[in-house]
Amino acid sequence: MDETRDGSSVQSAGLTADAWTRIAFIEAPFCDGCGAPFEYDMGALARCAACHGRKPAFDRARAACLYDDNSRDLILKLKHADRTDLAGLFARWIARAAADILPELDAVVPVPLHRWRLLGRRYNQAAEIARPLARDARLAFMADALVRARPTQSQGGKSGSGRRRNVAGAFVVAPAWRAKIAGRRLLLIDDVLTTGATVEGCARALKGAGAARVDVAVIARVKEAAGRAI
């Protein structure tokens, strides 16, 4: 068993062994485009019907586990309970899930100012995860390369196309970062992937600034392929 999944690192993050065994880690085979798990092996680099039907704005996505009640509880602890100690654990989970693409990348960019805004939050949880991930993978950490150009409404209850409209133009590359983004291969970090609208909005902004490639990695994703109504 590798270091990221053994009991000691789980205990050090304050996770009970029971909580850990309930996490549904995503193992191969999965879609090379959006990271959705496949029921059976479709061959290396295979893509799901949704990715074939509508090519995402990002290049590839990886997710450490399925988004379900168990992973949701853990992610909410990072989000709302000041459990920033969980960020290191999530960073290791993501590094393992994205192990095949990390060697091809230059820098890590967190999704800014999360859509689930909460009064009084003191940190951006995507940045908390992205920082140790970048350090351990020896990639540049572009903490504030992306900024929100305008506030977005809550994504809750919106369809995939509604979510894409909601975030269209919501993200921009900060002027000071544009020259550093150009030609780079980037890993965009978020906590959860549902329809993919948020990371697609970010990927469009980064590619508009000249990024050569934008991959996505998240803690958890919904089981269904991106683009379907959730």
Ligand SMILES: [Zn+2]
């Ligand atoms: Zn896919």
